[in-house]
Amino acid sequence: MDQRPEQKGLLHERYSRQLLFAPIGEQGQRRLLDSKVCIVGMGALGTVLANHMVRAGVGYVRLVDRDYVEASNLQRQMLYDERDVLEMYPKAVAAERKLRQINSSVHIEAVVTDVTLSNVDTLLDGMDLVLDGTDNFRTRFLLNDACYRAGIPFTYGGAVSSRGMSALFVPGRTPCLRCFIQSGDSAGETCDTIGVIGPVVDIVASYQAVEAMKLLVGDEAHRRSSLVTFDIWHNRFYELSFGEPLPDCPCCQLRHYPALEWQSEEQAVSLCGRDTVQIASYGKPLDLELWRSRLERVAVTVTSNPFLLRVELPEGERLVLFAEGRVLVQGTSDAVRAKSLYARYIGN
Template sequence: MDLSRYSRQMLFEPIGDDGQRQLSHTTALVVGAGALGTVICNQLVRAGIGKLRLIDRDYVEMSNLQRQMLFDEEDVKHFLPKAIAAKNKLEKMNSQVTIEAIVGNVSVENIDHLIKDTDVVLDGTDNFSTRYLLNDACFKYQIPYSYGGVVSSRGMTAFFIPGKTPCLRCITKEGEGSGQTCDTVGVISPAVDMVSSFQVTETLKYLTGNQHALRHTLKTFDVWHNRHYDMKLAESDPNCPVCRQNSFPALQKSAENEETVLCGRDTVQIHRKSDINLEEWENKLAKIANIKRTPFLLKASIREGTHFVMFKDGRVLVQGTEDPVEARTLYDRYIGS
């Protein structure tokens, strides 16, 4: 492997030749190819990680371009899934890195497969239900978890190591979130870049054998109002189901609802089918909807303000409502069981 492209990084004494070679033999799972995820992927691939596995369920829209650095207007024009658009860009940056892009939703059913053979998991998500799933899976399989969250001008990040630090559940209890999202109160790109950079920095320390330099704090900041705070990661919560009881509640399969409201997106995701034939559904819906089909998805505009976005893996986004009942009604009317 030609390491000359990393010469400036290797001149940084804590990494050096040995650290760079270690990095080139590691695999990272990045969950989410939105604001955080695109910055994370960009930095890891340029730094020379060995393999990057990336999963995202969404496609590129114009409002993403303000902060999601791997996308451009051509991606919007072609309705490219974020995972595919990101892979296209990343492979042009560094052909030495193996990029595995998955268009899909992270779930109890596939998390074991996604996390298999990875050295670290990085959080590029926008909701705590998925974060708890990642947290529980990482602690079950003893894999470090690089957590990050951002909204408005505020960011939060920590690097959790099973057996050495508490987990996400110890410091953020379920249901305690503010309810604010980037789609409701906005977000500025510098805050995104800062959170992602902290996530990647701790990851690089770990993967290059510099664990002694890890921060071991929950870092929070508001870049607009010039506030920064580090809270030392204390002992695990004695009542934590993950750290102390090894029960991993997010990994327990249950009869979950088929509908998922994508907060602030005016969208409900419905996942009833195991797969969807896009060509077949283009023919079915062509008489009643304006259709746009790509190799990855089908977008059907049923009426003004109401759209279906259908994916090969069986997911359907019902756009134009956040009411699961209304979304289910539209789904049943036009798509059925």
């Protein structure tokens, strides 16, 4: 935070109310400006988290998301607007564009990809903290295990219906996510099956954000050592103290890291509640201009931007091609049907 006098003055003006808050002060602000965080998932939770991190002056914020903005997102995903929907912008890119207008003094990096065993270590490399904005336990367990292996703190958050939960997990200091949730049922309740209200998202992400700030400024004395759950519609609040880790936890105690054990990654994954199947050819990028010229001959409509290609098929489904090699088959949750359409139009 060594700036010229005029730069220092601008920073003091921007963060003046935060500097006046004694637990942060100037020293804490310096630490925030020197920090690097990775936010995985730029949906409802991720947009609130990114908004708080960027406005607070976290120096480097990496935004990672695999999806693009749709109209159904606007009810609760606070960084997006109707322009993003019309332009079919990837969420990470749309968020970066908006956040740069909010705080141009921090470094914001958008990464449009699915977090997988193949890239998780690269995405988390050099980060001081990972913030969970995901919507599935497959990715959460991957992040949990990768963070504990690398010694990176991980703040967990989840919201569905009017219920939320959050906790900050610190390798070597606290239990991990697996000590509380041994398995995630991808067929359980999701925002896409039973809905979610916007206020619970804001509350969960704000709990995550404040614990993140405590950690980044070094205020260990006031970090919360519990997992909180609540239902804001039915006025319920519970707090589960961390206590000791499970002695047989495969991650934080036995250090086996189940999510990081090498296995061939599934090519076709049904996205829970989305009526969408993701098919990925990792490491095999797609030339979107080439595929546009090919698919225009057989598709009902084809629309594109620099990041993706959206194709309405005669069969009624839709293909969304991403440059890094992923394809979403929208309109079906049947992996066999999705693979069939993929093979018909994209090939093996």
